[in-house]
Amino acid sequence: MKHLHSTHGRLTGGDSGIALIVAVALAALVGVLILVVVTVAMYENGASGRDRQRSTAVTTAEGQVDSLVAEVTGTFVGTLPCGILAAAGQSVISDTVSFQRTVSYFAPDGTPITDCAGVKAGAVKAGSAKIVVTSSSNALAGQSPARRTVETLVNLSPVYKNSMDKAIFGDAGVVASGNLSVTSVTKNADVYTNGDFACQGQETYEGNLTAQKTVSMRGQCTVTGNVLATKGLTGSNGTPTIGGRTETAAGNISLGSIQISGVGAARANGTVTGSACATAGTCVAGATLTAPPVQSFPMIKRAAVNDYVGKGYQQVPVTDPAAWLVANGATMPSDTVLVTSEKMTLSLPGTKLMLNHNVAIFADGGFDIAKAKGIASTTTDTRNLYFIQPYDAVSTHPCFDTYGVQISNLVTMDATINDLVYTPCSVNKANHGTHQGQVYGGGTVTLANNTSLAFVLLPVWGVTYSTTQIDHYASNIVYKRENIG
Helix, strand or coil: CHHHHHHHHHHHHHHHHHHHHHHHHHHHHHHHHHHHHHHHHHHHHHHHHHHHHHHHHHHHHHHHHHHHHHHHCCCCHHHCCCEECCCEEEEECCEEEEEEEEEEEECCCCCEECCHHHHHHCCCCCCEEEEEEEEEECCCCCCCCCEEEEEEEEEEEEEECCCCCCCEEECCEEEEECCEEEECCCCCCCEEECCEEEECCCEEECCCEEECCEEEEEECEEECCCEEECCEEEEEEECCEECCCEEECCCCEECCCCEECCCCCEEECCCEECHHHHCCCCEECCCCCCCCCCCCCCEECCCHHHHHHHCCCEEEECCCHHHHHHHHCCCCCCCEEEEECCCEEEECCCCCEEECCCEEEEECCCEEEECCEEEEECCCCCEEEEEECCHHHCCCCCCCCCEEEEEECCEEECCCEEEEEEECCEEEEECCEEEEEEEEECCEEEEECCEEEEECCCCCCCEECCCCCEEEEEEEEEEEEEECC
16 A cells, blocks of 8 residues: 555656646747737738728829829919929828829820920920829838829810800900809819909809909809919908919909818918918918910901801801891701891890701891890700801900990790800890800900800801910820839
């Protein structure tokens, strides 16, 4: 028994040693597992941060590309981005991203343009532009910076300084009041004047507004694009809204209650004041700005009739174009250009004027149109209707004090009619009217009382331009892609 007891004691001591070894092994295993978990967690955290930075880099690069496309399109050539641009950057959550940006221009035949000054002067014609942006993040611990490059190619079409591409052009000024809308699906219903612009009611302009003198806004006046007022801008009463940038190159900006929406900012070489300035970065005073180029009023003279004839229009001399259209408008054999030395006076309070072809009316005496509740196409096909008082029909230029075109009292164009109003004198459009087209007045264009104009760019022939200098470019995107490697 004593021997057995001794043996049992030795076995018990051996079990203790084995237990100790097992405990040490388990502790080591747990340590290894902890190390593995920590390593995996650190890797996943690093990978997650790296993936985030890659996503941020490509997103911000694409955003910069889109911003530069917007600057190239519709921007006055004098302010076009060109060449290697200044370094830029921004913070996105916990990351800091820097940009390298290049804008290169090419001639219509594809030859690279190295003369940025020529492009900005409007003397060198560009056919396309390539925009390349490389976005680089800050480096995470143990990681290299995330870098992504996005590029786009856009085809460019020049728009000359007096191309007829505006929704409204009032050479002496534009005055609007009451309920008014100037609309465009693509938000390019631009308004231009070499004088002052006054927005005095519940009005909406879906495009850019440019005035070589001053702009005043009050009430519920809304401009979705840029407002460029060379000599000053004033806001008062109501809550006017500007959706783009606001610039005054030679004056002050007094926003009053004007709201600056989106990413717009108000910049002037003078002072900038207003409630919107409470938001940091919205108002910039003492800025060095370039005034928008002056655009000369385009001239459509009597001789332009020949250009319409050259496009297939049949020329018909008439004394009373309104009576002729009532009698023949629905049965014309072809597109027709009516020519008269008189004024066209049209009043159709209870009858629709139907047109089966395009019609251009050259009336030396101008136009007085009232109560024409319904001018329409005989079919679902759209017709173009031109009201043209020739530039050389008046002897005094500028012709500020005379109305060349008056349209009033329920003049409604059917959706099948696009119309161009042109006169070297002033235009008065008032009292409930609906139009699709453009308005050009060499004097003041006055719009009032429930008028709507949906901007449609009509083909116009025989226009005499005073310059062939490029004002800005229209564009379409050929491609946008990320460059790998």
